Amino acid sequence: MYVAVKGGEAAILATHDLVAETRRGDPAVPEIGTEQIREQLGLAVARVMNEGSLADSDLAALALKQAQGDAIEAAFLMRAYRTTLPRLGSSLPVDTSAMTVRRRVSATYKDLPGGQILGPTYDYTHRLFEFDLAGGEGRAPANVTPAEQPLDPRMPRVPDLLGDEGLMEPETPPNGDPKPFDLTRDPVEFPAERDVRLQALARGDEGFLLGLAYSVQRGFGGNHPFAGEIRLGEVAVEIVPEELGFAVDVGDLTLTECQMVNQFKGSKDVAPQFTRGYGLAFGHAERKAMAMSIVDRALKGRELGEAATYPAQQDEFVLYHSDNVEAAGFVEHLKLPHYVDFQGELELLRRLRKELEARIRREQDEASRPTANAKAGD
Amino acid sequence: MQKSVGPPKRDEAYNFAYLDEQTKRMVRRALLKAVAVPGYQVPFGSREMPLARGWGTGGIQVTASVIGPDDTLKVIDQGADDTTNAVSIRRFFARVAGVATTEATGEASIIQTRHRIPEAPLRAGQILVYQVPQPEPLRKLEPKEAETRKMHAWGDYGLMHVRLYEDIARFGRVATTYSYPVLVNGRYVMSPSPIPKFDNPKLGMCAALQLFGAGREKRIYAIPPWTEVKSLDFDDHPFEVQTWDEPCALCGAADSYLDEVITDDKGSRMFVCSDSHYCEERRAAGHVGRLLGSETGQKLTGGAKE
């Protein structure tokens, strides 16, 4: 068939039916429920919440189901929905030092107040298949023994400990503590300030940020990070309703926070101190939070007077290319018809080739004439 | 051949034309600025849309911000009303705005387009909305936004002509065939979006208002009616448009932009109008192209329609 890609409405509607059919797969296999996705594919749900910029595990589970598990398509669904939601208010900053911790590790101290809490982690699994998982139903619930003593409620954040000693760069709000930039409402301009950068990183593609962070570590970027602390747990979200004038707890959020401690900076006048890279993510998303914190630190180079030589250090490069919904849209738009532009290129190419052939023929004709031979002998 | 569809029922679950009124006002403010400074790229708070970035979200936001219940909308992609994405965007507005849609260029009050300007001259009162993938004409020469903004501010456009110079030196002619840069109102160099340079002459002194929306890149720009638009060139290598050796095989038009259709696997091809409505109108008026009666011609004019 040579008919150009011209599809009527019926053809488009048919694609939706075909998607529904392939999404369901073999009807003999029971359909998956969104609660199952939410409860049993929690890390995938966290990724969709992060890259979709919306903390709603039920919607993220639905997005994953609707997108057949495609994380970027699912994030896209979340974003498209999120943009239609009214803004009822802003929460107060969450206090991660008051987190109900389930996991907390520091690579910088052997022991510290509150201790090292391993919590749920794949770190020490041996990546050997647990074939009985494939069996499905009828498995005994996991055997988790509660600790004999509750966790120490004092669980100070490592950078705060360093800060008490004056060894960590202080991070204070800018003058007047202005409302942070909102990159979903206003166009980003460069150079981008830290609030913009952190927002973009928080919704940035995990794979892209991971690659950038890795590039920093391998030498395409100057700093050597130490995982000062990674913590996972629940924090309270509070808002101050205008009519009440005091903070009201509206629920808990599961968050992963990573603070990287980086090599010190100083000058003749400023005493040397460590610098910080910050990562925060919805749900259990350790890799994302770590990658984010390394890239955040790399992007601080401008404020710290470092050269921005490598991709991870260039805010325009990182911010423009880390949004996977935008990136996927633009890469995939190449599927759309481009035959008008392509026709222009075809026409030009044919014309240029014709002109070149004509010129070569002309030169050959001239070369075969006797006068030209004499010239060649000069 | 009646191609207009009366107003369908609007989906009440969404605000009229999808965007909330606050957002529309923000987009309109950007549009006003864009009209006031022809060719200047105005940053705007581009929203995330239910269509993919790069698939016309800029044009959709512009259309959504200027459209009213009485408007009649035409959507084209590659000049044609029946290309998939054009159908998809037309369905979107029929659903969320409940407006009448049409394929007739003359009947439309708003025409959203990707990659073409209709062949028939536009009239005063019409709005042509372009979908723009890359609004920055200097981007290929200078990747940094901070730098290109300076170049625009200072009218520092020499590099653009260096590119044209390089083309002529290497190929004997300018090798840019689409997204051919233009100077608007003697001030800003602008990307006309990836329309073929064939369409560039229609940009200037146009009776209609031309609005450009780049959703992913978050920029809006405009050419007000009756504005001077000049395609960049050299005095001794003046701007020229594409030509074909044969007219449209369906309607015989010799003045339209042509698509190439491959008709078998032995190198046979035919050239047909890219502007599907223009071609239809001509055929309805009795013009007959060389291959209109052929099997291929019949398939293209009848078979591919919904």
Place this chain on the structure above:
Amino acid sequence: MSAPLDSAAKVATGADGDAPLLTATGVTRFYGERIGCEDVSFDLWPGEVLGIVGESGSGKSTLLRCLAGLDRPTSGRIGFRDGSRVTPDIFALDEQRRRALMRTAWGIVHQNPRDGLRMGVSAGGNIGERLIDRGDRHYGNIRVAAVDWLQRVEIDPARIDDRPTQFSGGMQQRLQIARVLVSEPKLVYMDEPTGGLDVSVQARLLDLLRALVRDLGLAAIIVTHDLAVARLLTDRLMVMRRGRVVEEGLTDQVLDDPQHPYTQLLTASVLAA
């Protein structure tokens, strides 16, 4: 040896010559606490060639960057006169007008030709860009000017469509010079123009530079650590040390009869070498 210098000096007494082209007053540039250059004042007359010599780190390149409008001095003024148009301080101009001045009134020959050329653009395009910036929109004329300038800097015009990456270091430097001179600047800044080149290539470039400066009646400020280059090209010399000018005068005078101990040391080390 001093014959070309005399003819340059003559240009200085021409119609344009009754006022300095460039006036530096107390030019000072700090990098944080560190001194780049401090309190440098001098006049440069039309057609005059001024050399700035000193060891590396003496502040001569910092001074050149300030004079050429690339770095804003911490204090001091740099005045420029283009015919009857007088700019009391180029840094008091907004960036756009300063850039316009930098593009039309003077040119900069960088030590590394890569800093002054577009490596992805053909030789003809590199020369043509300056004309395009000036508003030239005739391809044929630009082409003719490019061919002319390639010949003047002794590059085979057949190479016009080659990119600088296909050129040797010496050719790249000559192409950079052509790119700077094609727009007929009044003043040219050169930062170690022969640095990084083989000795034989250096000699050829020096001859070329000397001839061009003489023929065009150019004013020039040449930064060099090479006293031989200074002697060959310059009328007047400033000797810099630790950011300050320690001695200045006519080139032959400074080199043959140095007064400051540092200059004596510099000239002695050349003799010893």
